[in-house]
Amino acid sequence: MRWSxxxxxxxxxxxxxxxxxxxxLLVRGGFIRQLMAGHYSLLPLAVRVRAKVVEVIREEMGRIGAQEWLLPAMHPAEIWQKxxxxxxxxxxxxxxxxRKGAxxxxxxTHEEVIATAALELSSYKQLPQIWxxxxTKFRDxxxxxxxxxxxxxxxxxxAYSFDLDQAGLDRSFDLNHEAYTRIFRRLGIPAIPVQASSGSMGGSASVEFMSPTEAGEDLVVHCTSCGYAANVEKATSALATxxxxxxxxxxxxxDTPDTKTIDDLATQHSVPADRQVKTLVYVLDGQITLVLMRGDHNLVExxxxxxxxxxxxxxxxxDEIREALGxxxxxxxxxxxxxxxxxxxEALRGRTGMATGANKDGVHLRGVDVERDITVGRWADLREVQAGESCPVCGTALEVVRTVEVxxxxxxxxxxxxxLGVTxxxxxxxxxxxxxxxxxIGVERAIAAIVEAHHDDAGIVWPAAVAPFExxxxxxxxxxxxxxxxxxDLYAGLRAERVDVILDDRAERPGVKFRDIELIGIPYRITIGARGLAEGNVEVTTRATGETTTIPLAEAIPHVRTLITTP
Incomplete structure (x- = not known):
């Protein structure tokens, strides 16, 4: 490809x-343009990156025996209702x-659709299957x-697996876990596998692969000692007695006439937050429910x-709270x-001498024994783990890392x-x-995660496996x-060796060319000019390190080939 x-x-x-x-950087580098909020056009450079990401995923899915389908993006309501x-x-x-009103x-997501397709399975001899x-997915x-x-x-x-029994599912789950580990390693995405909530998907267990970035919106609780890791929605910790x-x-x-918050009760009446029972009122499936937390703990919904x-x-x-509790x-x-x-x-279990509201405006109660004085229908781990609390496995202080799910x-x-009636x-x-x-795996999010992990002040630093050009x-x-x-000759030779090369044939100053190449993140640059050729040399620059090496022209192609293929 020629740049022109x-x-x-x-x-x-x-x-x-x-x-x-x-x-x-994806906007500045000419990879994406926004059509409207949440909808982006992928420009030629991004399409090249996307194709390479897809191919890595496709190769690793094929490695575990998965078969590729293409399912409709529009679904009838009936299967979702089922x-x-x-x-x-x-x-x-x-x-x-x-037009008919249907x-x-x-x-x-496609669980309902793939289960409908699986209606044609007829015998255990056809299992297991990984499809x-x-x-394209759509979420408002x-x-x-x-x-x-x-x-x-x-x-x-x-991907979706179908197995005869739990042991088969465990095997399919492990195969996909291993495939994901390889995929993210090949893509250059630092991904931490963590315990996670299954949410609206349902099921008995789930693992998220989370990539650390300050731009992420998920928090992962991580132990650097034993490797324990969980999304904050699932994480636990050992609390000090x-x-x-x-x-x-x-x-x-x-009496607490001017007390409205946990902090107010602590400062005005000398009741520390960890000695308070915080009462949250939720409506769960239409039913008023009281949710009790220690005053210094946050609920994870x-x-x-x-x-x-x-x-x-x-x-x-x-108004619902006043009607329910007065x-x-x-x-x-x-x-x-x-x-x-x-x-x-669970942090409130066995606590005594606690303070809580009295369900009367401006009045609290002290000396509360939680298990004696409150009719708790269910105990559960509901709190958000904080950095510095002890790992539930080994006791080491936990870290909380901001991440994005990949x-x-x-x-x-x-x-x-x-x-759906599959048997x-x-x-x-x-x-x-x-x-x-x-x-x-979200493909475009994976592209963004790669850039989050591989960039500097000059621009993107693509790993060679996914770079728009090597x-x-x-x-x-x-x-x-x-x-x-x-x-x-060098351009033709690189192409013959199946090196993904772009020839910058623009009539621009070297500085302009170099800045653009750094911005879009091409891993290696070969600079060739009359002065170097007079001595039989070219210069090879590595984008990730900025290191430039003088190489004999005759050795340039094998040298670059080695750089590209070396992990």
Whole structure:
């Protein structure tokens, strides 16, 4: 490819709305352009990168015996209604009607569709199966941001496994886990596999692959000692033991007229936050529910959803709270409450001498024994782990790392095969419902994650495996017959060796060419000019290090070939 034939609209300045390095550099480098919020056009350079990312994924999926499909992007409502997710997906699902008034959805994911396709499986002898595709997905993301990292239209590699039993699912899950590890290593994405919530997907277990970046919106709790890692939605920690005061014979009310928050009670009445019971009021599937936390702990809503299996959840409104408890937020508590379910965080189990709201405005209770005075219907781990708390496995202080999710694998179970009626004839002649797994990678998000991990002040530093071009060949200085021939021969030789090379034949100063090549992140640059050729040499520059080496012209091609193929 010649640069003069390529459309590369690089920009000198950063886009004003870019809030992530990948967003800024992919726009400046001429890789992407925004059509509207959450929707991006991929320009020629990005298409080249995307094709290489897809090929790496395709190779590793083929390595574990997966077969590629292509499923429709528009789905009939009926199959989503059968699984129960037509309602659960809520406003994130794009819905539409055809001219006959029938309901359809633009696919967010394809569990229902692939399960429908699996209706043609008839015997256990056809299992296991791993099917995958690259398909456009749509999500009505309320706050698209950070370029390709949080969008409303994107390509997903989603794979689905069908097995006869749990042991088969475990094997398929492990195969995909290993494939993902290889994929992210080849793509140059630093990915931490972490325990995660299965969310609306359902199933018994899931693992997210999280890549550290300050532009991410997910928090991962990580132990550098033993390797424990979990999304904050799933993470646990070992808390230090708290020595409590004895409780009063019964809770004692005390006036707190200007107390509205945990901090107010701590500063105005000398009740430390870790000796307070914080009462949150939620509406779970339409039912008012009290959720109790230690005053200095934060609730993780996904943990609440997971433990209750609630299909819908939201904080109660002030009028709902007053009707249920007779008081306003700031004076709420669960002592004596029996009309509404109470769920308490495990950190409150066994606590005595605590303070909480009295369900009377401007009044709190002290001397509360949680297990004696509160009718807790369910105990659960609901709190958000904080940095510095002890690892639940080895006791080392935990780190909390900001990340972006680049892959997610699930043990789905039989939720979708049962809902869609998928069965096969088992070894004993009875009908058996296959068990499913699901495995996803966002392709464009992976591109953004690569840039987040590989960039500097000058631009992107693509790993050679996914770079739009592996080598830039740059003639400099005045043109003459000998130089032109050397450039043409070197260009042809690189192409013959299947090196992905771009010839920068623009009539620009060397500095302009070098800056553009650094910005778009081509891993290696060969600079060739009359002065160097007079001594039989060219210069090879490595983008990642900035190191320039003088190489004999005759050795340039094998030298670059070695650089490209060396891990």
């Amino acid at each position: 034939e390529l459309y590369v609209p690089t920009l000198r300045d950063d886009p004003a709305d870019a809030d992530a390095a990948s967003h800024r 699984s129960g997710r037509w309602e659960v997906m809520g406003e994130e699902m794009f819905r539409l009607k055809d 309901d359809f959805a633009l696919g967010m 995958y595709q690259f398909q 993301e309320p706050r698209p941001k950070s370029g390709l990292m949080r969008v409303r239209e994107f390509t997903m590699k989603d 708290v020595a409590d005061d004895a409780s009063a014979p019964t809770p004692e009310p005390f 996904q943990k609440l959803l997971d433990v209750t299996a609630a299909r819908t959840a939201r904080p109660a409104q002030p 008081a306003s937020p700031g004076s709420l508590g669960a002592v004596g409450v029996t009309a509404h379910p109470v769920i308490a965080d 892959g997610h694998i699930f043990k789905l179970g039989r939720k979708y095969t049962e809902a 096969v004839l088992g070894p004993d002649g009875t009908r058996v419902t296959p068990i499913m797994g699901c495995y996803g 080598v830039a060949l740059v003639p400099v200085g005045k043109s003459d017959e000998a130089t032109d021939k050397a450039v043409a």
